[in-house]
Amino acid sequence: MVRPMELRQLRYFVAVAESGNISRAAQKIFLTQPALSRQIKALEEEIGQCLLERQAHSIRLTPAGEAMLHEARELLARVDGVVERVRTGAAGGRLRIGYAPSLASGLLSPAVANFTQVHPGTRVELQDLSTGEMLAGLEAGELDVIVTIAPRGETRGLTWTPLVRSPWRLAVGLKHPLARQNRVTPAAVAAEPLLIYSQSDYPEYWETVTAWLKEHGLRARVAGEYNGVDSLLAAVESGLGVALVAERIARLFPARTRMKVVSAPPGDLCIAAGCRTDRASDKRLAVFVEELRGAAAGMVDGG
Known part of the structure; x- marks a missing residue:
């Protein structure tokens, strides 16, 4: 020693x-x-x-x-x-985390567990929120860090740490005609009633999906907006339409729907940790973000 x-x-x-x-x-x-x-x-x-x-x-x-x-x-x-x-x-204190369960699955639990071993005096608070609510919480100083989809454009005043990239899949009902196809084209997606996350709660998702169809000269036939993955997939399961979702969600609901590969899909979703730039140098916050990165690396190494 x-x-x-x-x-x-x-x-x-x-x-x-x-x-x-x-x-x-x-x-x-x-x-x-x-x-x-x-x-x-x-x-x-x-x-x-x-x-x-x-x-x-x-x-x-x-x-x-x-x-x-x-x-x-x-x-x-x-x-x-x-x-x-x-x-x-x-010194104690608290760490307030906003997250989307379908995106943070496999990341949050090990990161929090490791973080609390290093900082046992810190009270960790978890809040299941929409993207819009998370961004508003950061801006208002009501959240310290969020785990969600990284915005495609610049977000002034926020710092993002990429964690995981996830490709897209098309969720269809078990008896839907597209369930028998190996790969679904953008035209086939546009021909179906499209179920989508709420534009006000998930603006990045909405923009990505609609921009992708527009790139192919197509327009979305939006048949319903939903505020969470459970309600979205329940609607898909009921035959109300189809939905574009991250591949990570397919692992959470393996029996409720069929997840089909999409040809020429949008770019992979980047799941990231976001915090206010003026807080990025906070030591405790940096430790937690590093634990998230470690959890993400473990998922990749473990397949």
């Missing part, structure tokens, strides 16, 4: 290496030059290697010094990270 004195010596060594001059480094860390020189000498004696070539007005790292600088930076970064996480966790 590294003793406090050794950590201090490593910090002194990094300061000298980055300054290129012992005198400048001593001024930077508020230490006298002789005292700093003694600390560096003690570190060299501890490891049995010469780290610096001392010249008239500067220093040069030896090969051992170059290796030590790399290792010292990594070790100190890890130590500082541990200290910051412990301090933040001890």
